Amino acid sequence: MDREDILRAKDESLARLRGIYGESAETVIADKRYGFIGDVLKDVLSKPKVEKVTWSDRIDRVVLNRWLGIPIFLLVMWLVFQIVTPQFDVGTSFSIAEPMMGWVEEGLGWLAEQASGIEGWFGALVVDGIIGGVGSVIIFVPIIFLLFFFLSLLEDCGYMARVAFVTDRILRRVGLHGRSAMPMLLGFGCNIPGIMACRTIENRRDRMTTMLVNPFMSCGARLPIYLMLVGTFFAAHQGTMIFGLYVIGILVAIGMAWLFRGTLFKGEAAPFVMELPPYRVPRLAEALLHMWERGKWFLIRAGTIIFVIVIVIWALDYNGWLEPIGKAIAPIFAPCGFGEWQPAVGI
Template sequence: MPEAIALVGNPNSGKTTLFNALTGAKQAIGNWPGVTVERKAGKLRQDKTVVIQDLPGTYSLSPYTSEEIVTRNFLLDGELSQVLNVVDATNLERNLYLTLQVMETGRPLIVALNMMDVLKKQHHRQINLDKLSYALGVPVVGISAMNGTNVPELVDHLLTPNAKTYAYPEYDPRVESALSLIQAQLKAYPAEKRRWYAIKLFEQDEQVVEKVQLTDKQQDDIQQTIATAEKLFGDTSDAIMVNARYDFIARVIAMSVVDDNDFSESWSDKIDRVVTNRWLALPIFAVVMWAVYYLSIQTIGTIGSDWLNDTVFGSWLPNLATRWLNQWQVAHWLQSLIVDGIIGGVGAILGFLPQIMMLFLCLGMLEDCGYMARIAFVMDRLFHKFNLSGKAFIPMLIATGCGVPGIMATRTIESKQDRRMSIMLTTFMPCSAKLTVIALISGTFFPGQSWVAPSAYFIGILAVIGSGIFLKKTRLFAGPPSPFVMELPAYHLPKFSNITRSVYSRSRAFVYKAGTLIFASCVLLWFLANFNWQMHMVSQNQSILRDICGVIAPIFAPLGIGDWRATAAIFSGLIAKENCVGTFKIAFGGGTMAHFQSQLQQAYAPMAGYAFLVFNLLCAPCFASIGTMYKEFGDTRWTWYAVGYQCGVAYLIATIVNQAGALVAGTASIWGLALAAVALLLILFGLFVKRPVTSNLQKAI
């Protein structure tokens, strides 16, 4: 059986970067038994018999989330030879808290002190690795996972048999006395686990209390010991253990760390004084996101997209295919399928690849340099004003790439109500698939206007905030928000390899999706748009697709898109949001991108096009995301509640957008304005009139 090494660490400690460096990012992906938390494992480059098991990032082993439970259970009961604990050298005090809890399990341990290069640049703190190793009693290796510094030395430690045992951390003598009394009640359990069980029983950890089998007398004796300690310290037992660990950490820091100037301000702190300022943070964030979308949609990204749309998929490839097909005397219907359905439909989507890659590049740089972590901190401050959990913004950041991992990232939220609400709202953010719709609408109806693309991002945020205000007033989601604690990594220059890997993996997923799911969708849509019920090839206005969608189309009339083409695009977006663009082009009969955009301009008013954008931004996501929602909810009714709520919000807001545009243009109708007024009143009622529920209903639905 291969040797297993558990990789543990705080979020943002560089654990994933080190995992990639050790394994070459050749991961085996799956789920942990019994839970829907993703597990990652990879073989060590230098020795394929050694498996690195990347455990979910956690701040402690006191489990509240599914990630923390997975990490703790694997450390206690998993088959592993040793633990590799990644510690952020720039946040030593906070990271050592997890280190002590790992040591309490008694597992063989090696500490990888990461980000030593960043610490060196700060010039105000020095860590003596030998003294730190002596104080903890375990090997400590200083590394930089990003630059690869000392990673070979770390591998040597991993491959060297580590039979040395270490002493458990010794805390306050009064705490140790209480732990000894509790251990005396646990003689039926293995000696190497008694101390850990004693600590957890002293902390009154609910899961351990339920797991440990004790007699009534043993339970009474333990409770009496805990009560005595709480009276002696004047605090709760769990708080006593927290303070005891930090007291131990303070002694370790005093022995091994030299602060040249505790009061000096690093350049990272100076930047934070501006970008996290109470008044400047949000305006700066708005400017940054405007710049991101401007570069992606309006300038640099557009250069590549225009070339692909106009040259490659607009003329060169269709003309080449048509010439070859004519030479081969291919049937007309098959020529239409290849040129209009496949090249036209899939090409209309792939044409936006440069813009998507530019967006991934910009977001990757912001993430890698540490800025997006600050935005999570800033949004937490904003969210809390509306009784929302700042933790919900992390999944939303992830969802800008894809809604599926964004929904899965809600697992880090402890509160069941907050987690369910975050699952419902995360897909309001524009993912890469929705970017194709954003690029199409902004380029067709609002050329040269740089506000359109970033407005989609901020509409998503406003929809989240507004929905949070309303949903928190209902019985299903009432209650205080979950606390949000995270480390802010020091700013650093983005690493080229990290950025290119991120852009490549995300872009490859986009192209793969276009070549598989979207390819099949375009073939099906072409058939429905070119054949009637008698299986005769006809024009689009006499097709099966027109008959089906024509029945549903009047529902979308208040949005200004009440024709069968827009309806077909909306429903095909449930398969994949990119399909909206391909479906439109197939439904309008193909042709060049310029001709296609001209047809859109003739068919819809600009604000109707924007309403189409808003609706597809906020309505139910693709089937893959809906399936992930179902998996995370674990309940069919909750999934339907989420889909229904998303579609309802999208319909109300898109109606208001289109009718407001029609009012300004002088084309509004009485019934349209009346419907928009009703929609606006419903939103205002939910935000400002509806009273919050005073009791917090805990019943699971």
């Protein structure tokens, strides 16, 4: 029997196992291995007649259910976005970020009033450039920090580890496994830590694929853009629309992972085995610390870029160069409905 016959027999055996058990060969082998271990332990290990069922076990029966796991995860994330995202121009809202954004806006207004006495180009730079430009982004910082806070709560309570488990079945269909879920979830906060977290993935093909699709996860820097667009076109359902944009990013990432694993990084996904930690009550201090660390990272990385771009745009506008540049590039965006120079410059 030559090499091709062996590989063909292997593929046929794997397909037969999948047809019989409805699972991948790695999962079947792991189940059988642990089943054998369990049978051996029954003969050599004495246990109490009534085994204690913990609260973690009871919760996992629902959260890790084959059919309910993914819907529960989507529901949890939808609730987070509903709580975090303010419903601008809508009479009812239960977003806890809205009053915080009001405080930031009042503070920026006070700063602009104090700086209004500065004359000349420097006063225009401070009021119109720094406070007006950077402030339009700073006002969304409470939403970003709150999103990091709730993600930290979910991580500290042990739920995020369950997310890796329940998403393993879907990710395995595109050539990845549950270990790729955590770096992708970290991408919600910032893609850079998400890509750095891929170092924990041992298999090179899985690691490279996860790194390449991580930028499709909507990071915190994109949230202000989402909020402005959704607030303009979908004011009555902003939380749901923001959630939908994040889901679209996840679906695109999964689709690209399938494409990469079928072209650039061919091969079967590595087996995935993980130990689920017990649920615990998250500590507020730890959640706040994680929120601050991730939020500070965003402010330093994104804030620096935003500050430089705002200064450049202000300088072009102050010297009368911005409008001619906008009119020159506006025809490029006219087919998209942005024929005026202002939106062309904004894009």
